[in-house]
Amino acid sequence: MIDLQEIALKIRSGDKHAFEVLFRHSYGTMCGYAKKYIADTDEAEGIVQDVFVNFWERRDAIEISDSIEAYLYRSVRNSCLNQLKHSQVKAKYAMEQVLAYKNTDAxxxxxxxxxxxxxxxxxxxxxxxxxxxxxxxxxxxxxxxxxxxxxxxxxxxxxxxxxxxxxxxxxxxxxxxxxxxxxxxxxxxxxxxxxxxxxxxxxxxxx
Missing domain, CATH: 1.10.10.10 (Winged helix-like DNA-binding domain superfamily/Winged helix DNA-binding domain)
Structure with missing residues (x-):
C-alpha cells in the first residue's frame, strides 16, 4: 500500500520515480473511469495520459485541497466532459449543414x-x-x-x-x-x- 500523500509531496519536489509509482498505481483505474464517459478505449486512455502529463508539467502550481487521487479523478472527468461537449458541437454543426442542404435541395x-x-x-x-x-x-x-x-x-x-x-x-x-x-x-x-x-x-x- 503506497502512501499517496507522501507520493504527492515527492512529485511536487520533482521526484520522477514517485511520479512513475503514481502512474503505475492509478493509470488502469483511471482508464476504466474515463471509459464510463468515453466509449473509445484509445481516446479514453489518451485523455488519462494527458491528465498525467499535465499534472507532472504543472506539479509546482497545482493546488490539491483533498487527495491526489481525487484530483486526478476530477481532472479525468472534466477532460472527458470537455471532449463530449466538443463532439456535440461538431454534431450540432453537422446538423445545421444538413438542414441547409435539405432546404436548398442540395x-x-x-x-x-x-x-x-x-x-x-x-x-x-x-x-x-x-x-x-x-x-x-x-x-x-x-x-x-x-x-x-x-x-x-x-x-x-x-x-x-x-x-x-x-x-x-x-x-x-x-x-x-x-x-x-x-x-x-x-x-x-x-x-x-x-x-x-x-x-x-x-x-x-x-x-
Missing part, C-alpha cells in the same frame, strides 16, 4: 451516389489490418458481442476492445468529412446501414 440520392460514400466506407474497412478487420466485421456485420468474438478467435476480450477501438478511430478519421451527409441519410433516408457509421463519426457513442 443533397439528393444521386448526389450521395456521386460522392461514392458507400465505396468510401468499404475502402476504409478494407484498409484495416487483416485481424482488426476480421474483429470489426464480426462485431458490426455478424452482430457478435466482444466476449463472443474473443471466444471465436481464441483471443482475450481486452484484445478485442483494443482492436475495435483502433478500427473505430480509423473510421472516424477517414469519414469525418462526410459527417453532414451521414446525418442526412440517418434523418431523411433512414438508412439503417449508415446509422452506426454516423454514430462512429460523431465520436460520442460506441455501438
Amino acid at each position: 443533397v439528393t440520392t444521386d448526389t450521395l451516389e456521386d460522392l461514392e460514400l458507400q465505396q468510401k466506407i468499404d475502402a476504409c474497412i478494407d484498409s484495416l489490418p487483416i485481424e482488426r478487420r476480421k474483429i470489426f466485421k464480426l462485431s458490426r456485420e455478424d452482430g457478435l458481442k466482444y466476449k463472443e468474438i474473443a471466444n471465436e478467435l481464441n483471443i482475450s476480450i481486452k484484445t478485442v476492445e483494443n482492436q475495435m477501438g483502433k478500427a473505430l478511430k480509423h473510421l472516424r478519421t477517414h469519414l469525418a468529412e462526410y459527417l453532414p451527409f451521414l446525418v442526412w441519410i440517418i434523418l431523411v433516408l433512414k438508412n439503417n446501414f449508415m446509422i452506426w457509421i454516423g454514430v462512429i463519426v460523431f465520436g460520442v457513442v460506441n455501438i
